[in-house]
Amino acid sequence: MERNQMHRQIANTRKLMFDQGYLDEQFIQLEELQDGSNPNFVEEVVTLYYRDSARFLSNLDQALEKRPLDFSKLDNLMHQFKGSSTSIGAKKVKTECTHFRNYCNARNAEGCKRTFQNVKKEYTTLRKKLEAYFQMSRQVGPVETAYASSVVVCTIRYDTIHSLHLNIIHSNLPLRRCAARSH
Amino acid sequence: MCKKLVQMMQGKIWMSTNSQGYIQSTSLVLRFQIQQTFNRPMFDLTNFIDQPKSNSIFRGLQVILADDDGVNRMVTKKLLEKLGCQVTTVSSGFECLSSLGPTMSPFHVVILDLHMPEMDGFEVATRIRKFRSRNRPLIIALTASAEEQVWERCLQVGMNGVIRKPVLLRGLEIELRTVLQRAGERLSS
Numbered sequence: 128m129e130r131n132q133m134h135r136q137i138a139n140t141r142k143l144m145f146d147q148g149y150l151d152e153q154f155i156q157l158e159e160l161q162d163g164s165n166p167n168f169v170e171e172v173v174t175l176y177y178r179d180s181a182r183f184l185s186n187l188d189q190a191l192e193k194r195p196l197d198f199s200k201l202d203n204l205m206h207q208f209k210g211s212s213t214s215i216g217a218k219k220v221k222t223e224c225t226h227f228r229n230y231c232n233a234r235n236a237e238g239c240k241r242t243f244q245n246v247k248k249e250y251t252t253l254r255k256k257l258e259a260y261f262q263m264s265r266q267v268g269p270v271e272t273a274y275a276s277s278v279v280v281c282t283i284r285y286d287t288i289h290s291l292h293l294n295i296i297h298s299n300l301p302l303r304r305c306a307a308r309s310h
Numbered sequence: 311m312c313k314k315l316v317q318m319m320q321g322k323i324w325m326s327t328n329s330q331g332y333i334q335s336t337s338l339v340l341r342f343q344i345q346q347t348f349n350r351p352m353f354d355l356t357n358f359i360d361q362p363k364s365n366s367i368f369r370g371l372q373v374i375l376a377d378d379d380g381v382n383r384m385v386t387k388k389l390l391e392k393l394g395c396q397v398t399t400v401s402s403g404f405e406c407l408s409s410l411g412p413t414m415s416p417f418h419v420v421i422l423d424l425h426m427p428e429m430d431g432f433e434v435a436t437r438i439r440k441f442r443s444r445n446r447p448l449i450i451a452l453t454a455s456a457e458e459q460v461w462e463r464c465l466q467v468g469m470n471g472v473i474r475k476p477v478l479l480r481g482l483e484i485e486l487r488t489v490l491q492r493a494g495e496r497l498s499s
Contacts, residue, residue: 153476156385156389156478156479157385159479160385160388160389160392165388168388171384172381172384172385175380175381175384176381179379179380179381180381206425206454207378207379207425209454210379210382210425210454210475210476211379211380211381211382213454213475213476214379214381214382214385214475214476214477215381215385
């Protein structure tokens with residue numbers, strides 16, 4: 128029962144991130160790409176994102192220190208960072224990136240600096256939420272490999288020595304019809 | 311022997327006999343681990359049904375993906391693989407060109423991010439089209455831009471299609487299918 132509670136908690140945590148606008152459908156696409164052969168795909172992509180984007184953010188920090196500001200370079204850096212943020216579905220981060228680029232186009236230095244603080248804030252907030260979410264998920268193990276056992280009782284009739292018929296007389300789960308023949 | 315096998319599967323097996331002592335039937339109780347498919351939510355099952363249709367035309371398609379962003383590379387590659395493609399990734403225009411080489415390229419499709427540092431997608435496409443090889447790969451651009459001039463320029467340098475970023479499975483599938491069909495039509499005309 129505790130396991131079910133944990134699953135529900137994880138589902139709620141996830142739903143909240145969407146409801147509060149931290150994540151969008153791109154994140155769902157990542158989840159859809161996760162399967163048995165890549166059971167940790169989402170976490171791997173997100174980890175890569177936080178690792179690679181640290182570089183963009185520090186480059187942006189440095190570029191914002193220069194006088195005068197090179198708006199073209201700032202825009203270029205932000206374009207790349209926005210791209211990968213979009214790929215993982217980081218909705219609020221993406222929005223702040225767009226604001227930043229608008230200020231770049233308007234050559235508004237104050238606007239750029241102010242918005243960049245917001246970018247970093249949203250980036251960090253999302254990171255904490257995702258880390259907590261992944262940690263919870265790891266505790267219960269991936270849902271797809273969680274298993275329940277099904278009990279099947281069947282009789283095997285010997286009609287002829289050439290075939291064996293499996294009659295399923297009881298099962299605690301719905302089963303697909305399949306033929307079992309043995310030679 | 312059967313008994314041993316069943317016991318190893320943590321089940322039980324026993325025989326029931328009829329009144330004359332002949333074995334009438336054997337009963338078998340087994341435990342099964344539920345396969346992944348049962349646990350997937352509904353939308354996944356629909357994907358699974360669609361897959362044979364969408365995968366078949368892309369199966370075995372050799373794709374080279376050039377994108378300087380690691381996250382985008384990882385995601386786009388997975389999307390392409392989900393469609394059945396065989397994907398090689400490179401992180402720059404230079405790597406892309408050296409993988410294609412001046413002679414027969416083993417790749418059917420080149421998917422290029424337009425916005426790469428050092429050598430952008432336009433430059434790469436221009437150089438690919440200069441190859442005198444008979445195997446001309448299909449080139450599809452990846453761009454966040456929705457501007458018509460950008461898309462027109464793609465066609466001018468000899469690209470066959472454009473996909474808007476962020477890449478979605480459906481968009482990727484549709485554009486790939488369109489580009490392949492057009493190429494097929496050109497060959498048969």
